[in-house]
Amino acid sequence: MSIGTGAVLFVIGAILAFAVHVSVGFISLSTVGIILMVAGVVVFVVGxxxxxxxxxxxxxxxxxxxxxxxxxxxxxxxDSDGPLV
Structure with missing residues (x-):
């Protein structure tokens, strides 16, 4: 589940960073996109x-x-020591 979540976060972040060209005064969509891409990679690797x-x-x-x-x-x-899922 976390592998898919990481991929979705990365894709949404890439869309915001590279494909959306809208100016919003209170937030930078490209910065939000990059943050989502980094979070997606982290979640993907942990998964x-x-x-x-x-x-x-x-x-x-x-x-x-x-x-x-x-x-x-x-x-x-x-005694089992498996992943907590």
Whole structure:
């Protein structure tokens, strides 16, 4: 989602910076366009890093004997350190 948002910000910024030739007294549209283009690149790179980081997980398996019944008991736990999406 953030990769697409970055691309949209970049495109809107490029349109404002290079294609719109309107004078507005209180704001410079080319400056706003450049700011949006920089923000779009930053959002795009952050989204790419989060997408390519991948998921890492650690699975721990413990085996023991139940004292009451004498049966073998296996317990597995999983800890994941994936991207927050």
């Amino acid at each position: 790419l890093v989060l997408a390519l980081r991948g998921r890492r997980s650690v699975t721990t398996s413990r085996t023991g004997v139940d004292a009451a019944s004498g049966e073998r008991v296996t317990r597995q736990t999983a």
